[in-house]
Amino acid sequence: MRKLLLTLVFALGTQILLFAQINDNSFIKYLDQSFSVYDKLQKAIWKHSELGFLETESSTLLQNHLKENGFSIESNLAGMPTAFVATYGSGGPAIGILAEFDALPGLSQDTISSRQHIDHKDGGHACGHNLFGTGSVAGAVAIKKWLSENKHGGTIKVFGTPAEEGGGGKVYMVRDGVFKDVDIVLDWHPSSSNAVNVGAGTAIQMIDYTFHGKASHAAGSPDKGRSALDGVEALNYMVNLSREHIPSSSRIHYVITKGGEAPNVVPEIASVSYYIRSPKREVLNDLVEWVDQASEGAAKGTQTKVTREIISGFYERLFNKKLSELVQKNLEIVGGVHYDERERKFAEEIVKDLGFETSKLDEAKTVKPLAIENPDQGGGSSDVGDVSWNVPTVSFGTASFIPGSAGHSWQNVASGGTTIGTKALINSAKVIALTAIDLYKNSEIVKDAKEEFEGRRGKDFSYESLIGDRAPALDYRVKK
Numbered sequence: 207m208r209k210l211l212l213t214l215v216f217a218l219g220t221q222i223l224l225f226a227q228i229n230d231n232s233f234i235k236y237l238d239q240s241f242s243v244y245d246k247l248q249k250a251i252w253k254h255s256e257l258g259f260l261e262t263e264s265s266t267l268l269q270n271h272l273k274e275n276g277f278s279i280e281s282n283l284a285g286m287p288t289a290f291v292a293t294y295g296s297g298g299p300a301i302g303i304l305a306e307f308d309a310l311p312g313l314s315q316d317t318i319s320s321r322q323h324i325d326h327k328d329g330g331h332a333c334g335h336n337l338f339g340t341g342s343v344a345g346a347v348a349i350k351k352w353l354s355e356n357k358h359g360g361t362i363k364v365f366g367t368p369a370e371e372g373g374g375g376k377v378y379m380v381r382d383g384v385f386k387d388v389d390i391v392l393d394w395h396p397s398s399s400n401a402v403n404v405g406a407g408t409a410i411q412m413i414d415y416t417f418h419g420k421a422s423h424a425a426g427s428p429d430k431g432r433s434a435l436d437g438v439e440a441l442n443y444m445v446n447l448s449r450e451h452i453p454s455s456s457r458i459h460y461v462i463t464k465g466g467e468a469p470n471v472v473p474e475i476a477s478v479s480y481y482i483r484s485p486k487r488e489v490l491n492d493l494v495e496w497v498d499q500a501s502e503g504a505a506k507g508t509q510t511k512v513t514r515e516i517i518s519g520f521y522e523r524l525f526n527k528k529l530s531e532l533v534q535k536n537l538e539i540v541g542g543v544h545y546d547e548r549e550r551k552f553a554e555e556i557v558k559d560l561g562f563e564t565s566k567l568d569e570a571k572t573v574k575p576l577a578i579e580n581p582d583q584g585g586g587s588s589d590v591g592d593v594s595w596n597v598p599t600v601s602f603g604t605a606s607f608i609p610g611s612a613g614h615s616w617q618n619v620a621s622g623g624t625t626i627g628t629k630a631l632i633n634s635a636k637v638i639a640l641t642a643i644d645l646y647k648n649s650e651i652v653k654d655a656k657e658e659f660e661g662r663r664g665k666d667f668s669y670e671s672l673i674g675d676r677a678p679a680l681d682y683r684v685k686k
């Protein structure tokens with residue numbers, strides 16, 4: 207018992223000491239003192255809430271801040287006007303940081319604890335990419351301060367990656383070799399907890415199927431028409447029957463994006479947008495082939511024609527143990543998100559409305575243990591997957607959202623637009639900075655992470671994106 211107590215006291219003492227030492231660092235002080243700067247920046251991006259590939263203001267805000275802090279900028283990359291890379295320093299290792307900034311359609315919401323649209327506004331930052339971009343930029347500026355103050359060799363690169371929500375900006379950047387000169391990539395994402403993300407998520411293929419029929423009067427001359435909507439419905443019916451026979455970890459979902467104009471006109475054109483997902487790329491390929499075959503069967507049976515367009519496709523994430531352990535150490539040093547009285551009141555209202563006890567909020571201030579043996583099996587997908595198969599990558603989250611809230615929810619838009627979001631992004635910036643500095647100081651970790659990466663992806667691996675040779679779907683969020 208005494209020994210246990212002594213160990214505990216020692217562990218706690220080390221933690222407090224580490225925390226005190228960390229707070230003495232000028233780059234950590236810089237982040238603490240710049241709270242209002244980054245609060246303003248994230249809220250400006252939150253207000254713009256620009257959708258995928260349309261993030262001109264948000265991308266410019268981030269680029270300007272980096273430029274003002276001594277980074278050189280290349281923008282308009284891989285056919286995407288809002289993509290950029292900001293670079294500082296020279297020599298190795300080169301550490302990359304991902305920065306997203308796109309919002310989601312239909313999720314406008316005020317920063318209050320009940321559902322409230324903002325007038326004349328469609329998009330909302332329900333995935334917290336306003337925080338993602340700002341936190342990464344803040345981390346990069348802190349690293350730059352450390353590199354210049356210590357006259358240390360090493361390069362830092364911020365990758366401004368557009369349209370994560372379905373547009374897959376990173377996939378085009380990977381395909382064009384934009385990541386080829388970096389040794390390690392650090393990735394974070396707003397979350398409702400503080401944890402290193404060790405799950406693979408799912409690989410995804412996004413395909414639009416368009417059916418072409420013959421228009422005619424639905425009552426006067428139905429025999430002369432062939433309904434494109436019948437084609438869509440037949441496809442959906444067959445896919446729904448297939449669900450019983452596909453691996454249970456797979457996901458297939460669709461929305462009908464065009465179904466005809468009026469019931470008295472047999473629809474000439476109808477289309478459906480599909481997301482097909484699986485934790486394994488090989489299984490995903492089989493499922494895509496199945497849905498393709500069903501679309502051809504549906505066209506045949508309804509005497510229509512079908513065309514398909516791949517909108518985007520992402521790899522599942524490739525895990526790296528060495529980097530995950532390093533980030534876990536730094537996340538534990540930085541700790542969780544602590545609410546002040548006003549934030550606590552807002553969080554309590556949301557958590558109660560969601561049907562949880564207020565004790566659920568404790569998750570925001572604690573750091574979850576590293577779950578390598580039992581990774582989160584969440585079915586989401588991200589274009590970070592493609593990056594992670596090309597450069598050793600590590601992902602983590604900080605509690606930007608109220609514990610218990612769902613992904614892509616109005617609660618996340620609300621929380622991410624407050625100082626709770628800013629506190630979480632500052633924590634992430636600290637973790638990013640501490641991790642990059644560990645990597646600059648200790649090239650052994652970089653070497654080990656790279657060796658592990660090569661082993662995991664296998665020596666025969668060669669990257670082939672799931673988007674073929676298509677150009678970025680720059681208008682995928684433009685209302686047609």
Ligand SMILES: [Zn+2]
Pocket residue numbers: 333334335370395
């Ligand atoms: Zn996201």
